[in-house]
Amino acid sequence: EDQVTQSPEALRLQEGESSSLNCSYTVSGLRGLFWYRQDPGKGPEFLFTLYSAGEEKEKERLKATLTKKESFLHITAPKPEDSATYLCAVQAGSNYQLIWGAGTKLIIKP
Amino acid sequence: NAGVTQTPKFRVLKTGQSMTLLCAQDMNHEYMYWYRQDPGMGLRLIHYSVGEGTTAKGEVPDGYNVSRLKKQNFLLGLESAAPSQTSVYFCASSGPRLGQGTYNEQFFGPGTRLTVL
Numbered sequence: 001e002d003q004v005t006q007s008p009e010a011l012r013l014q015e016g017e018s019s020s021l022n023c024s025y026t027v028s029g030l031r032g033l034f035w036y037r038q039d040p041g042k043g044p045e046f047l048f049t050l051y052s053a054g055e056e057k058e059k060e061r062l063k064a065t066l067t068k069k070e071s072f073l074h075i076t077a078p079k080p081e082d083s084a085t086y087l088c089a090v091q092a093g094s095n096y097q098l099i100w101g102a103g104t105k106l107i108i109k110p
Numbered sequence: 111n112a113g114v115t116q117t118p119k120f121r122v123l124k125t126g127q128s129m130t131l132l133c134a135q136d137m138n139h140e141y142m143y144w145y146r147q148d149p150g151m152g153l154r155l156i157h158y159s160v161g162e163g164t165t166a167k168g169e170v171p172d173g174y175n176v177s178r179l180k181k182q183n184f185l186l187g188l189e190s191a192a193p194s195q196t197s198v199y200f201c202a203s204s205g206p207r208l209g210q211g212t213y214n215e216q217f218f219g220p221g222t223r224l225t226v227l
Contacts, residue, residue, distance in 0.1 A: 004152065034215060034216075041220075041221070042220055042221070043114070043200050043202075043218030043219050043220050043221050044153075044200070044218045045218070046215040046216070046217065049215055087152070087153070089152075089153075096141065096158060096160065096166075097155050097158070097168060097169065098153075098155070098216070099152075100152030100153040100154075101152050102150055102151055102152045103152070
């Protein structure tokens with residue numbers, strides 16, 4: 001069964017303390033892995049798409065990487081405004097549907 | 111551009127009542143989706159549409175119906191609401207696949223918080 005698991009469920013960091021969020025997946029025929037950010041009371045907002053193992057993408061303090069089994073979202077020197085829930089989703093085979101993880105809630109304390 | 115909009119933002123229903131959630135997008139996207147989001151769970155796809163006049167079932171379609179009469183609108187209906195349908199509902203849209211194996215990201219609306227008593 002296709003599955004996406006995110007860890008940890010929640011992560012509390014001090015401002016400036018770098019860390020990584022994990023998204024592990026078991027799917028047949030990965031077509032793309034997506035990272036989204038979701039603020040409380042809002043819809044998810046697209047961050048990155050990764051298509052193949054070894055690929056990396058960066059945006060400000062965020063960097064996403066992809067291997068054959070997992071993806072990491074690295075956050076460098078985070079600021080309080082980076083606090084949000086980060087969602088990972090996978091598209092596999094010819095399916096239009098995304099398989100979503102439950103998310104990691106990131107809290108950055110000033 | 112407003113992007114993806116949803117109405118209403120909040121709604122409280124009694125068990126057995128019906129309602130329709132409206133989603134509109136102004137990006138000329140072909141694909142549209144309805145999701146529900148529950149605490150501790152990933153987004154789950156209810157129904158989706160790959161073009162005007164077409165709809166398909168997602169992961170959790172039971173108790174819901176959809177229609178896509180116009181390209182920019184995607185309606186989600188609950189014919190007889192149940193407490194298990196208490197959730198936050200998100201609509202999303204995306205452009206067509208860019209090429210073989212390459213998918214466009216989905217753009218989400220702000221959500222509708224539905225409570226069924």
